[in-house]
């Protein structure tokens with residue numbers, strides 16, 4: 816069983832106003848990243864969030880394992896390791912956990 820750890824730091828939003836206009840503001844004692852919202856000024860900390868996918872996806876057409884291809888917003892794309900012979904892609908949504 817392979818678990819993929821995908822950082823989702825880019826999805827962090829302000830807990831107060833839900834703005835994505837935040838910037839990094841040093842770190843806490845425990846090593847968590849601190850952020851400050853540019854809209855309301857709220858400071859908050861957040862651990863590095865990761866999304867785990869249990870088991871590597873397998874290509875539905877040729878049964879080869881699939882590799883992480885790219886992350887687009889909340890969508891993770893996998894590409895068949897048989898590429899370019901097999902041009903199968905699969906998409907997964909990143910689920911946020913708080």
Ligand SMILES: [Zn+2]
Pocket residue numbers: 829830831832833834852853854855856857
């Ligand atoms: Zn805010």
Ligand SMILES: [Zn+2]
Pocket residue numbers: 874875876877878879895896897901902903
């Ligand atoms: Zn394939």
